[in-house]
Amino acid sequence: MTVTAPLPDTPIDRRAQFAAMALAGVVLGGVLLTGSAFPIKVWFPGAACVSVLWIAAAAGYGRVLRRVLFPRMEAGDPRRTPLAIGLGVAFALAVVNLFATLGFMPMHAWWRFVWWIGMGIGWILAGLSWRFVGSLFRVRSIAADPLLWCALPAIAALALATALPPGLAWSTEFGGYDALAYHLELPKEWLAAGALEPLRHNVYSAFPSFMEGAYLQLFSLSADAVPAHDMALAPQALHAVLAVCAAWMVAATAEVIAGGDRCQRAWARAIGWCGFLGIPWVIVTGSLAYNEMAVLLMLAAAMLAWTAREQAGAWRVGVALGLLLGAAVGAKLVAAGMAVLPFACWAVVTTHPNTTSATRHARALAVSAGAASLTALLILAPWLIRNHAATGSWTFPFRVPLVSSGNGWWTEEQMTRFAAGHTAAADMGMSARLRALGDAGFLQGFGAAPDADPWLPQWSVVFWIGSVAIVLLMIGLRRVWHMRSMGLALGVMLLAQLVFWMFATHLKSRFLLPCAVPLTVATAVAAAPVLAQQSRGIIVALSALLLTAWSLQPSLLMRMDTRTASAVELCASGRTVATDVDGQGMVREIANDLGPGTAAFAQESATLGDAMPLAWIANWQLPPGAVLGSEGDADVFWCRTTPITGTVWDGGPLTRVLRAHPDDPVAAVRALSIDEHLTHLAIGESMLARWKASGWIDPILTPERVRAVAALLNPVARTVSGGVVYKVPLAH
Structure with a gap:
């Protein structure tokens, strides 16, 4: 080597x-x-x-x-x-x-x-x-x-x-x-x-x-x-x-x-x-x-x-x-x-x-x-x-035996929920873990989707080709001992990654990405000697064509992914918000996700009664001095002033007031104004429902409690993520 x-x-x-x-x-x-x-x-x-x-x-x-x-x-x-x-x-x-x-x-x-x-x-x-x-x-x-x-x-x-x-x-x-x-x-x-x-x-x-x-x-x-x-x-x-x-x-x-x-x-x-x-x-x-x-x-x-x-x-x-x-x-x-x-x-x-x-x-x-x-x-x-x-913990929010065991600013329930959400x-059972590995790596994007998440071939056939390459390196009859040893080493490396992924992660396809290194190296090492022996120009040209076709896969995926394809079309056209609502519905839908927005874009959407990104509402629709809180919509990067919010694991302002007043929505609303100092609250019910289905949400945020609080607030705008921005009554 x-x-x-x-x-x-x-x-x-x-x-x-x-x-x-x-x-x-x-x-x-x-x-x-x-x-x-x-x-x-x-x-x-x-x-x-x-x-x-x-x-x-x-x-x-x-x-x-x-x-x-x-x-x-x-x-x-x-x-x-x-x-x-x-x-x-x-x-x-x-x-x-x-x-x-x-x-x-x-x-x-x-x-x-x-x-x-x-x-x-x-x-x-x-x-x-x-x-x-x-x-x-x-x-x-x-x-x-x-x-x-x-x-x-x-x-x-x-x-x-x-x-x-x-x-x-x-x-x-x-x-x-x-x-x-x-x-x-x-x-x-x-x-x-x-x-x-x-x-x-x-x-x-x-x-x-x-x-x-x-x-x-x-x-x-x-x-x-x-x-x-x-x-x-x-x-x-x-x-x-x-x-x-x-x-x-x-x-x-x-x-x-x-x-x-x-x-x-x-x-x-x-x-x-x-x-x-x-x-x-x-x-x-x-x-x-x-x-x-x-x-x-x-x-x-x-x-x-x-x-x-x-x-x-x-x-x-x-x-x-x-x-x-x-x-x-x-x-x-x-x-x-x-x-x-x-x-x-x-x-x-x-x-x-x-x-x-x-x-x-x-x-x-x-x-x-x-x-x-x-x-x-x-x-x-x-x-x-x-x-x-x-x-007070070296590795919060993870517990490492003999090294770190504190809960930080969390309760025991939060620590347990976070750990469950990440493994x-x-x-x-082992068969279920292997099936998850197949869906996330070997079969992703092929056949029927195992759940409601987008199902696209983002691994292509990498796992199949790379695994075959590793096997060929290990058993190749004409390989020197060194290459067989390297095939074994790459196989052990890949196996260690797959075992860790199955038993120590939450089984998401993206977390398999480090496997791309041994899979690609194995494929290159196995194929290179074969291609190097080819003296016919047509074989070399076909191999170059195959490499180019392989490199076209990301572009094809961009076309298959309607969200990305529409975004490219929007940015390529130079348009942001369409004025022809009937003829440009798709463009308007994608444009609603564009950055911090402008006062004109936000006002146009408000006039038409359209839903807007939370950032547009926060940046252009709220009165001066307003203090916005958010529960459910945590993707707040485009807000010029960061709302008072929290991750699903930490909880936001609504979580905190419901922890203090779980069965008294009137007191919870008063606490939003007095304790959290909010003038407005965004509740992303669609995201809260997704978190609940995943088992990630704080148990205090039941749909009944959330809706009981929302019923006492004044709705002022809808968000494109399926939420509502409310005005919080001023507590006296």
Whole structure:
């Protein structure tokens, strides 16, 4: 698995290369023209451009870390730049999280200047090597390896979906509800508070929040009156760029593991690159302001670092792994079981000790594990300390035996409900868990839907192809022992992920995303030797066509997803709110989800008696000095002034007053005015009903109690999410 020689141009038939380039170019043009030029307007002069600058600065710091941690890595090694990006992003996420925890991000020009200086230092560190700068943009390597162009349709779909305002795209994610409720909303509130800290109304603020800390930094770079709204597209763009970097990391890992001659490595690189980006789930989540792509990037980078352990030494590679895997956990806590544990299994299986030096090998492995653990603990320390200071528990809202057992600001009932909402039922049988795995991964989008949620083929046939590839690697008759061992290692890694998913998560398809790394790597490693032996141009051309077709899947999904397709049509047309109500009903329905709105849009909807987004009502329809509370509608990012609200686990103002007055609606209404200081209350009955059906809602929020309180309030507007905004009577 060790590559020390430079990788020259790939000896693949030039006609097939140019055919791949031409085909990918035509498809890319079609994808972009269908969506008009609005993505270009968003990416290049807009806030999204800052995300590219952020990655470039991180890569500069990563270049220094790579030189320190892998001092014996040769100049032509294909792992140099990917490792620099992975280490740099992990370092940047950890440092930003630390500084944000310390409160170094208040809203004034001085700190904005300091952060720009910090990014500038990263650019200088990257610019000290022109070869490194060139490798960041891969212009030369892509020109020499046009098979990589086959992924352009997927990249075009990613750019197009990322350019849509938050809250519009992807029905399976309900328009990115989680982003509007906390991935973007928390940085907005932290910016106003001046520090990254736990907030009692939003339990997700007690998570490590490495990606949300980066979003906070992006928001802090704006001098706008509402920085979060001005920079709303920047977090989406950053996550999208991380998706591309993760694909690069997967491609490099596949190339190194596949080994062989130049042609074989080129095919492994191309299949890893196109195979990863062509997975619809990668584009869906990558285009939203989520945190999954950081986990996938760190997992693939950790695998790449482990293959270079001979260039680092035991403790140095341990530090690199601790930084990468610690950042993965900091980005998303589920990475502890979906990235760290599977990586450990893979690393142990891929380590082949010399029987004459077993003791030395065991000692080196222990040193690496110790250094990795200490480094990971160090970069996660800001989260642990701030959590303990605010809640009395190191890992609230999770209980870890012998480490953390407090309830924080929650009751025992809330702790139990939260735990039940994030894991499958304990009495769920093995057959039911396997059936859930089949529906979430192998069969998603095919056949009848198992429930009422959107049912689209967002995994395509990745699980089938990747699983077959792993089996072929393990049993292939012509494979060397090393490849069989690698097939076993990737199989153990995937199995660890699937077992953890079945027994320690709530069985949602999106949480399987880390499986994309071993599945794609296995496919690339298994297919590369076969394709490398093909000398006929027609076979190479057909393979390039297949890669391009695979990369078209995200674009096809965008067409199948009516919510996303309508959003693209709306943004491409340049229209916002239609005036022809009869002829433009669909356009009006989608337009109702657009951002903070304007006074004119809100007034037009009010005049027509239409439902509006809660943000439009909060921003333009309530009188000056109004104080809005919300129960059920927690996706409040686009509200200029954040309503008094809470997650389903914490409860909002209505939950609190009903806890105090469960059987006295008159007293509850009086408490809304006196104790909660509300003038208006939004009740999202549709969302409350969904939460109740899922078993997540606070038991106090029964439909009867909610309606008894609502009957004493004055309705003033309807929301598009199925709720109502009420005026709260002034208590005397």
